[in-house]
Amino acid sequence: MDAELFPRDRTEIAPGAVHVPDWLTPGRQKELLEACREWARPPAGLRTVRTPGGGTMTSRQVCLGRHWYPYGYASTAVDGDGAPVKPFPAWLGELGRRAVRDAYGEGEDEDKGEDGGEEGDRGAYGYDIALVNFYDADARMGMHRDSDEESDAPVVSLSLGDACVFRFGNTASRGRPYTDVELRSGDLFVFGGPSRSAYHGVPRIHPGTAPPELGLTGRLNITLRVSGLPAA
Ligand SMILES: O=C(O)CCC(=O)C(=O)O
Numbered sequence: 001m002d003a004e005l006f007p008r009d010r011t012e013i014a015p016g017a018v019h020v021p022d023w024l025t026p027g028r029q030k031e032l033l034e035a036c037r038e039w040a041r042p043p044a045g046l047r048t049v050r051t052p053g054g055g056t057m058t059s060r061q062v063c064l065g066r067h068w069y070p071y072g073y074a075s076t077a078v079d080g081d082g083a084p085v086k087p088f089p090a091w092l093g094e095l096g097r098r099a100v101r102d103a104y105g106e107g108e109d110e111d112k113g114e115d116g117g118e119e120g121d122r123g124a125y126g127y128d129i130a131l132v133n134f135y136d137a138d139a140r141m142g143m144h145r146d147s148d149e150e151s152d153a154p155v156v157s158l159s160l161g162d163a164c165v166f167r168f169g170n171t172a173s174r175g176r177p178y179t180d181v182e183l184r185s186g187d188l189f190v191f192g193g194p195s196r197s198a199y200h201g202v203p204r205i206h207p208g209t210a211p212p213e214l215g216l217t218g219r220l221n222i223t224l225r226v227s228g229l230p231a232a
């Protein structure tokens, strides 16, 4: 890795879309990985997602808070074993709020408090959904928008394990212009504001690039979202 030669800085990829390298410490990455392993267990565990056209997604997925299926949210694994979706833990919501504050540079304002502040405070979002995607060496994710939520709160993305090419595009089409960003284990990516509805995808995994001490073969991505839906 060339991390020492070229330090990776916080970068605004597009307005409202921010990459924060190495946001999770190695210890937090390990904790998050352990949590993902628990969430992946049945019932309502890791599954292969079938698309309406008869295809399958190459990443495998488990959901918390709400169960995502193409294309909507449900309270049970409607396209899996039918079990109730696992709960979204409060600590993960706090992690999401901290991610937004750090990405947008609002971490200094102590008055906002742990529970957030007034309406409009960008650190106060009520994250209630997590989608965990597991990628093996050959998995990828096509260009898409995260558009099944009824909220324009930023999406918080956390990566563990193998590095990948994350393609961040525009709101008009799947094509150019886009920017390819390398997401490595521990990296944070937040997309909100004018970038909330931008197309994005994962064209490539770099196998064997996970930090050896993490103990993960492959890549995990956790996105935190605000559903904007009435309580399930
Ligand atoms: O794996 C990633 O980095 C992106 C995942 C994603 O776009 C999604 O879960 O909707």
Ligand SMILES: [Fe+2]
Residues within 6 Å of the ligand: 144, 145, 146, 200
């Ligand atoms: Fe997405």
